[in-house]
Amino acid sequence: MAPGPRRRRPRLEDVAAEVGVSTGTVSLVLNGAPGPSAATRDRVLAAAAEIGYRADRTAARLARRRTQLLGVMLDVRSTFHADLAAHLQDAAETAGYDVLLSSITPTRDSRRAVETLLDSRCEALVLLGPDESTSRLDALGEQLPVVVVGRRLRSSSLDVVRSADDVGVAAAVEHLAGLGHHDIAFVDGGRGTIATDRRAGYLRGMRRRGLERHVRVLTGGETEQAGARVADELLTGERLPSAVATFNDRVALGLLGGLVRAGLSVPEDVSLVGYDDSPSARLPHVDLTTVSQDTRLQAESAVRAALERLDHGRTTPSEVVLDPRLVVRRTTGPV
Amino acid sequence: MAPGPRRRRPRLEDVAAEVGVSTGTVSLVLNGAPGPSAATRDRVLAAAAEIGYRADRTAARLARRRTQLLGVMLDVRSTFHADLAAHLQDAAETAGYDVLLSSITPTRDSRRAVETLLDSRCEALVLLGPDESTSRLDALGEQLPVVVVGRRLRSSSLDVVRSADDVGVAAAVEHLAGLGHHDIAFVDGGRGTIATDRRAGYLRGMRRRGLERHVRVLTGGETEQAGARVADELLTGERLPSAVATFNDRVALGLLGGLVRAGLSVPEDVSLVGYDDSPSARLPHVDLTTVSQDTRLQAESAVRAALERLDHGRTTPSEVVLDPRLVVRRTTGPV
DNA sequence: TTCGATATTTGAAGCGCTTTAAGAACTGGT
């Protein structure tokens, strides 16, 4: 079929002309507003379908004095962000808002990503793991409702949704201790607030079980490399812990790889717990016991926080801290 | 700090008033259009910065009779799509277009995702691995320029960007044969066009090396489960191939897990090749030899295809087939 | 029939920006 002549997109006016009413009436009908009679309603709807009319959101956003747009900044290449984004999409849609996704890329930093959102007149912003400084975020929060997801920070103008990292690791320790482990080590994740929280959770978990003297924090990192390094360290050391909790799944995976290559079995020789419940943790040949953050709930909380400000006039900052959930798989077992 | 009174967003008119010129002049300056004198230009720019003016894209899109919007439909939870999306973003930006991302979610199918794009008046669409029927896609293509990425199809109205799957697998076979392998099996991926192409590539690669009588196609699937199943099958069978090429990385990973658990070493006992170069393939303890599709190039090609239609009046369908690239890592070795 | 009340419909004023024809303000040459 030859590419037909691309016709002008039908406008409200075309539908109106077709039916013989004013554009105002058509608009009311299409938006389900009260007023138009049932008869008119039917005719308008029929005509709209007939000529394949689709409202132009661009124009609608301008005319209505609201855009009903929720801006989401994320790194689309992070599976965690992607998961959140999908749920944010759903939650926003339910509330009658559109979502505008703006991803950072190697050549597009968070400042630019946010600017894009602002330029399209988003009414509120949801920032996934933003790397901006607190003061910049604060300044943003003065301009419009901003919800920060996954980063702990106290601010007078921002809302925060995050999960209780310390609780997650403490639960992991509790699980291991419950399996009879005493010699439980922790692989640290560096010096971010997240790492601090998770380490704190480890210490608390150990203390609660009276295992203070078994506390062993190993310097780790955030990647598989770090995990592999720790594996070497443990293998050459004198004492192998019976269980290891780690900063995140990637570290756990690196560690796992290192141990298995050295001929050790998990969980027979060492039990292992990760953090994040990333897709790789779910691979059948990995099947890592880990801690899962409920992305759906985080997304819903973020949308709710934004809407409270937008539609219900809240002006005081809110912080939602969700409890993560331990997912027991096959890398942990009794001593 | 108390949340200040949220001030009205400054408009073009405010800048104009500040400088004492018309809004038209300000608009010309801000868009770098010829006309305004250098002096005026400076004063306008200064005033705009001063009062923190940001143009409202929503209004601009309406006024200019173009939205300069490129709609991208994807499943944000696919790492492959995410990668493409990031590159599409960059490529579009370079060409002066904005990108609108619309993701399918468990509760939002591709039809709705596309509608969102249409409603915002995107000028062209890039669909990543759309699952719609060819006829629906064709119909879409009649309405506006549409580029389908990663799906082989012939259509009179669509542009297609994809990579040559057969070539990729053939390259894998070639690599293995070059290492001295003869007994090279292939784990199949089902009955999609992609699976068909990859299988064809395997057969061709084997034939080219004169290894017809070693051809062995194993029924596989698309997931790690399938790979694990194949591992069992191979282990219980009489003859273990010396190398295996697989439909994709996930299958390869499942297979790898199965073999290692059975005490076999890769690549010492069996060489293994995946397809996709997914993040898991790059994990240090996996380090899978695989075939990579150049996402950047695919993205750039897709944007180019769209712009050719939009800005240069092309009306005949185009198809870009890119050659994938073999990434040799550590799961393949000499016989 | 007539009238007030109620149900519908419409006209017109925007939303914030772009664009362009036309006007104003300069040039420099005579």
Added chain:
DNA sequence: ACCAGTTCTTAAAGCGCTTCAAATATCGAA
């Protein structure tokens, strides 16, 4: 000082839709 030729600016007409006061149509009651 005057004029054609340039260089700058501006006024005004939209873009496609929403909204709402005002106008009109409809209806039951008196």
